[in-house]
Amino acid sequence: xxxxxxxxxxxxxxxxxxxxxxxxxxxxxxxxxxxxxxxxxxxxxxxxxxxxxxxxxxxxxxxxxxxxxxxxxxxxxxxxxxxxxxxxxxxxxxxxxxxxxxxxxxxxxxxxxxxxxxxxxxxxxxxxxxxxxxxxxxxxxxxxxxxxxxxxxxxxxxxxxxxxxxxxxxxxxxxxxxxxxxxxxxxxxxxxxxxxxxxxxxxxxxxxxxxxxxxxxxxxxxxxxxxxxxxxxxxxxxxxxxxxxxxxxxxxxxxxxxxxxxxxxxxxxxxxxxxxxxxxxxxxxxxxxxxxxxxxxxxxxxxxxxxxxxxxxxxxxxxxxxxxxxxxxxxxxxxxxxxxxxxxxxxxxxxxxxxxxxxxxxxxxxxxxxxxxxxxxxxxxxxxxxxxxxxxxxxxxxxxxxxxxxxxxxxxxxxxxxxxxxxxxxxxxxxxxxxxxxxxxxxxxxxxxxxxxxxxxx
Ligand SMILES: [Zn+2]
Numbered sequence: 001x002x003x004x005x006x007x008x009x010x011x012x013x014x015x016x017x018x019x020x021x022x023x024x025x026x027x028x029x030x031x032x033x034x035x036x037x038x039x040x041x042x043x044x045x046x047x048x049x050x051x052x053x054x055x056x057x058x059x060x061x062x063x064x065x066x067x068x069x070x071x072x073x074x075x076x077x078x079x080x081x082x083x084x085x086x087x088x089x090x091x092x093x094x095x096x097x098x099x100x101x102x103x104x105x106x107x108x109x110x111x112x113x114x115x116x117x118x119x120x121x122x123x124x125x126x127x128x129x130x131x132x133x134x135x136x137x138x139x140x141x142x143x144x145x146x147x148x149x150x151x152x153x154x155x156x157x158x159x160x161x162x163x164x165x166x167x168x169x170x171x172x173x174x175x176x177x178x179x180x181x182x183x184x185x186x187x188x189x190x191x192x193x194x195x196x197x198x199x200x201x202x203x204x205x206x207x208x209x210x211x212x213x214x215x216x217x218x219x220x221x222x223x224x225x226x227x228x229x230x231x232x233x234x235x236x237x238x239x240x241x242x243x244x245x246x247x248x249x250x251x252x253x254x255x256x257x258x259x260x261x262x263x264x265x266x267x268x269x270x271x272x273x274x275x276x277x278x279x280x281x282x283x284x285x286x287x288x289x290x291x292x293x294x295x296x297x298x299x300x301x302x303x304x305x306x307x308x309x310x311x312x313x314x315x316x317x318x319x320x321x322x323x324x325x326x327x328x329x330x331x332x333x334x335x336x337x338x339x340x341x342x343x344x345x346x347x348x349x350x351x352x353x354x355x356x357x358x359x360x361x362x363x364x365x366x367x368x369x370x371x372x373x374x375x376x377x378x379x380x381x382x383x384x385x386x387x388x389x390x391x392x393x394x395x396x397x398x399x400x401x402x403x404x405x406x407x408x409x410x411x412x413x414x415x416x417x418x419x420x421x422x423x424x425x426x427x428x429x430x431x432x433x434x435x436x437x438x439x440x441x442x443x444x445x446x447x448x449x450x451x452x453x454x455x456x457x458x
Contacts, residue, residue: 012064013104031071034077039079046088049084057077060075060097063131064106064107065107078093078094112429140414143429146420148174148183149184151206155177157213158214158392162403166410168412170189173185213235213388234387241330244326248319251360256271270312271316282306329345332379
């Protein structure tokens with residue numbers, strides 16, 4: 001074989017012992033590599049007879065790796081025979097086709113690697129390789145099936161929004177607080193699903209979980225008694241703060257409406273336009289930069305604006321102070337905690353919310369009372385990090401992007417594999433295990449389920 005052909009073989013990762021002839025054609029859209037393979041069959045693959053006669057070639061097209069920014073198709077010519085003994089027409093094996101993928105092994109590996117970053121999309125990769133999106137998805141399904149990890153010592157549980165078009169709209173995500181590894185993604189947050197899920201996990205594994213952190217939804221409490229009687233349940237303290245802030249915002253909206261008969265009034269305008277400052281943490285307000293405020297009509301700082309808001313309405317003033325009171329309690333540090341009787345502090349806070357005479361704050365008192373133990377439990381530090389669902393919140397952006405890139409992906413199993421594969425750094429594919437069962441969606445998963453909507457949708 002001449003030197004140019006040897007270069008071609010090298011570029012396209014082909015073994016020259018296998019190849020009889022090779023040539024390359026290239027146009028604006030793609031590279032086409034023509035490869036004629038050497039004969040390898042010496043006796044009939046059906047009956048074993050040596051009486052084989054050449055019967056031309058069998059041609060097939062494989063997807064290779066893109067080259068020079070264009071997809072590469074490999075047109076293979078494989079020897080075909082007729083057996084004089086049994087009459088069958090055996091064909092040589094295609095030596096570069098990877099299993100039954102219609103791709104080269106290098107292409108398969110490259111595609112699986114390219115699917116690792118969360119930004120990758122199936123369609124982008126399909127375009128680059130000159131094949132179909134479903135082909136790429138099938139390849140992913142065939143080699144990437146991520147198993148759940150062992151339950152950790154500190155288990156974080158949260159949910160995310162999946163798709164409007166499926167029965168279970170809110171999958172549950174489990175994460176290890178100590179190393180940020182996603183343990184698993186469960187189809188739903190609904191008890192019928194999570195009960196079944198945790199039921200199948202070995203008892204010893206469940207018993208090794210020391211802390212479980214969730215938001216303030218009630219779905220986990222019965223599971224705790226049933227499966228994790230030795231674990232401590234705590235609420236994610238960020239969720240509590242967010243909830244109180246939301247309630248403060250509800251107070252703000254109600255009060256603003258009180259003034260809405262005169263939309264030019266200072267009270268109405270300031271509550272409508274400056275509410276973001278009200279919801280900010282007090283210490284994050286800028287109290288140094290003076291600017292002319294066109295609503296107030298004088299020069300002041302962010303802190304000054306909030307101060308004016310509290311002067312203008314007594315309910316706003318007291319609701320704001322309650323929010324800041326709770327925040328101060330929540331920010332007690334590991335160093336300080338021994339100086340406080342936390343339960344006494346929290347009881348006193350609940351009392352102040354309850355006696356506020358502000359409907360939204362009275363509601364907060366009820367919620368805090370219901371979650372008192374779990375709030376007190378939330379003051380736990382592991383290596384100086386307070387336990388929270390922060391690590392899961394940090395993943396939400398990536399998960400959203402993956403789901404968005406999946407083109408309104410509705411296949412939960414595929415979405416789950418993709419999330420685990422791309423978000424867990426050391427997750428890999430295994431070419432030795434080939435999953436042949438389909439993960440196509442079942443019909444019942446696509447049905448609308450109104451009772452979940454009724455129960456949870458805001
Ligand atoms: Zn034969």
